[in-house]
Amino acid sequence: MVTLSILPHETILEIFYHLPIRDIETLAKTFSHPITDICLPILKPLYKSRRDRKELVKAFGPFGERFPVPHGLESLDLDSPVRKTLNLSRRDVIKLPRRRHTLDLDFMRFKGNFDWLHPLPRSVVDDMASHYRGPAIVGSALDDLLASAERVGVTIPPIFIKFLQSEELQLRIPSHHAGVFHLTSGGLLRIPKARIGGRVGYAIGFLSYLIDGVMLYLEPGKDGIVSVLTDMEDECPYEVDGVNLPHEEEDCPYISQEDRDDAKAQNVPILAHGCTIELVGMDFETYLANLYYTEVLYWVCRLEADTVPGLEDYVKNMLVKKQEVPKRPKEIEELAKDARRQAIADQVE
Known part of the structure; x- marks a missing residue:
């Protein structure tokens, strides 16, 4: 030192x-x-x-669970070809992420240039072709967003804008359940104060699924709080297939007259259908990286698709724990048998 x-x-x-x-x-x-x-x-x-x-x-309650282990990964046997694809040893055991805990990628250093976001394997690209529904920004959506952010004093992270402006980057994030990147039209959405403990906060819808949506939460000021939210409603709270869904304010009991007056003065719509909001992540790029790796893992586990650079490190740092070396003779013998079976299988291949 x-x-x-x-x-x-x-x-x-x-x-x-x-x-x-x-x-x-x-x-x-x-x-x-x-x-x-x-x-x-x-x-x-x-x-x-x-x-x-x-x-x-304090405002939203505990973090929700947005990144479950892809189906099939938690039950891989020692001879699974997926384990070989991910370069897992025989002592590597899959561990499930804790519920109500955001996944922090402490082993990665983000530089704001998306150097970790590599192109998808061809098999995944082909499977995703039918899901794609155009670029995230349509018409005046970005201009409306920037104008409303300036009116209320919100600073939008440059990396968020950079991603939404790049159709190439958006196409690298797969979705096995029809998730679509699409920037909310009309600019920022004001979240009712009563919903967030009296704080002043706004949301930007950027990703929609069949029944829910993902938003970026921002508070005013240069260093205002930024986080990622999801709204687990029966309908996406802001748009489906690029069309905004009108919701009556009565749908959300949190809206006060003060919220209506402030929204009118700022010319910012109220997020009227945001009663089941949950926190799912802090930094936008961290959220996106978790989404990327867990979605690619789905194809690797279910369809034995090729891997992508960085996936191996993600699995080993986020989803794997090492078994202790067995000390009892019977356990050692069982491990040796497994190793011999794998060696024979490798020779056959």
């Missing part, structure tokens, strides 16, 4: 940039004050995210 601290500041930053954020946090907690001083600016987004998360849980 002493040797590290005598390196130039820029060199240390370059080294830290390639480390997982949790490792940087560990370094910051050492007794080397120069190292701590270098780490703290890097950790500011992490600490802000933790503070924001506490505030959001």
